[in-house]
Amino acid sequence: MSSEVLFTALVVAVGLERVAELALSRRNAAWSLTRGGVEHGRGHYPLMVVLHTGLLVGALTEVWMRRPDAVAVLAWTMLPLVAASQGLRWWCIATLGRQWNTRVIVVPGAPRVISGPYRWIPHPNYVAVVIEGLALPLVHSAWGTALVFTAVNGCLLATRIRTENAALTRLA
Numbered sequence: 001m002s003s004e005v006l007f008t009a010l011v012v013a014v015g016l017e018r019v020a021e022l023a024l025s026r027r028n029a030a031w032s033l034t035r036g037g038v039e040h041g042r043g044h045y046p047l048m049v050v051l052h053t054g055l056l057v058g059a060l061t062e063v064w065m066r067r068p069d070a071v072a073v074l075a076w077t078m079l080p081l082v083a084a085s086q087g088l089r090w091w092c093i094a095t096l097g098r099q100w101n102t103r104v105i106v107v108p109g110a111p112r113v114i115s116g117p118y119r120w121i122p123h124p125n126y127v128a129v130v131i132e133g134l135a136l137p138l139v140h141s142a143w144g145t146a147l148v149f150t151a152v153n154g155c156l157l158a159t160r161i162r163t164e165n166a167a168l169t170r171l172a
Contacts, residue, residue, distance in 0.1 A: 014082070018052070026101075029103055032101065036108055037107040038105065038108070038170075062144050066142075070139075085131040104163055106167045
């Protein structure tokens with residue numbers, strides 16, 4: 001089996017994980033909205049969807065079109081980082097429970113979560129996103145995708161974190 005096929009299987013697995021996340025996010029968002037939740041930052045959300053979809057499509061396209069050599073030491077270094085980013089993401093989801101979704105929805109009167117990874121890092125899910133965005137494409141030496149995603153994601157995360165911080169101050 002070629003390294004391209006194995007990489008494709010990895011990206012498809014991450015994509016399926018995203019579909020599961022979106023299903024859970026929709027349920028949790030509906031739960032929050034029925035409790036008076038207010039959404040913030042709606043304008044940048046479609047850009048996030050495009051960017052995260054672009055990460056998966058871009059990595060596959062770069063690997064299949066450019067055919068970079070998979071560097072074994074890089075692949076075996078990046079693969080654990082991809083797994084760790086997924087673990088951190090699901091730890092965040094479990095910690096936030098029904099308050100977690102892919103949007104910024106604040107339920108008035110809900111307690112701010114300061115347990116789990118939130119004890120140490122204010123936005124641990126975004127740490128997972130940054131790690132995954134760099135590591136996933138580099139599993140198969142897709143440097144272009146890793147660099148473009150990281151640069152665009154940095155700009156988008158600056159907006160997202162500002163929006164989220166402003167929304168969370170309403171809980172205090």
